[in-house]
Amino acid sequence: MHQNIEKRAIIVAAVLGMVMALSGWLAYYLSGSEALLLDGNFSFIGVVATLAALKISSVKTQTSKTYPFGKFVFEATYSLFIGILTVGVIIAAVTENISKIMRYTRGETFPVVDASIILVYTIAMVVICFGLAFYFRAANRKLNGTSTILGAYTVQSGIDGLMSLGAGVTLVAFSTIDPAGEWGFLTQIGDALLVITLCALVLYQPIGLIRSSFIEMSGGALGDKVARDDIRTKILAQVPEDQVEDMFISKTGSAFLAVAFVSPEFFDAHSAAEQQKMRADVMAALTPSYPHLGFDFVMAPDVKS
Known part of the structure; x- marks a missing residue:
């Protein structure tokens, strides 16, 4: 469509x-x-x-x-x-x-x-x-x-x-x-x-x-505030917000990339199967509005090290 x-x-x-x-x-x-x-x-x-x-x-x-x-x-x-x-x-x-x-x-x-x-x-x-x-x-x-x-x-x-x-x-x-x-x-x-x-x-x-x-x-952050806030809200509805330290959202053409930077505790608290289900839930929430979108979790960098 x-x-x-x-x-x-x-x-x-x-x-x-x-x-x-x-x-x-x-x-x-x-x-x-x-x-x-x-x-x-x-x-x-x-x-x-x-x-x-x-x-x-x-x-x-x-x-x-x-x-x-x-x-x-x-x-x-x-x-x-x-x-x-x-x-x-x-x-x-x-x-x-x-x-x-x-x-x-x-x-x-x-x-x-x-x-x-x-x-x-x-x-x-x-x-x-x-x-x-x-x-x-x-x-x-x-x-x-x-x-x-x-x-x-x-x-x-x-x-x-x-x-x-x-x-x-x-x-x-x-x-x-x-x-x-x-x-x-x-x-x-x-x-x-x-x-x-x-x-x-x-x-x-x-x-x-x-x-x-x-x-x-050049892979810069998404400038469209409406789309950025919409994607962020839908991700946080499926992922524990207190374990998401930051988020990066970019757009190339009509393709989007969303990355949730999560704390180390996130990987300890959720099994691989639970993480996969969260990914699937996020994609199910976003795909109707953003059919060409990729999403994944990444461990937040340790800024103290």
Whole structure:
């Protein structure tokens, strides 16, 4: 069921992502707005990445000698790639539009943006983008937020939606300005200023995606407090809390690892059969929400030695 939900969402992303990319490029061609070009480029990032996501979704649970615990690290690698690619597009867009502003200050003029189709484009893209973001978030919630791929898609769709909304509303407003008036410069470089502003507003999202993906790939502790507390609570419901000195929980893609550091008395007080039953009880409690989770007991290190 986990893979079916994820795969269905990825296919939806591929189809609608291509529609948005083509729409953005067509709107750029017809209107001349750099903001719509950026919008189309963001959409195309999602389409390109979907090819990898479909493959990862189908092979991540497969084991081999090289990947005895599955290929879940590919999910984190994918999200890292999406984050880096998105930052790259943002940097390229900012660089291009800063150059346009500098050329304008040196006396160069540019064609006025044609806003005749922007309003229709904006409404359509905002509905699609925010609809997709809501859909991906809802699908990931069904998986208890365990899908790194759907998390990446949620971020990407949100960025697309903000870009479309901000670009459309602002460009339509710019179209009402008198080119010969005090604010006439906005008819020349308004879209460039808009692109730079939007890029600054959304840059934190791909940076956050890169950070979380890097933590996953390097085996760091789980940053999702809700999931961390949920896993910890379910473990302590099956294991004597007074014998658990610490706990480590990490996530790689949609795979989780939980380790309970227990006191030496735990191994003295519980036979191998009792320990095995506790493991089974913990797994039974966690597997419905976290189907790809490993759990075990480890003796807590003696910090005094």
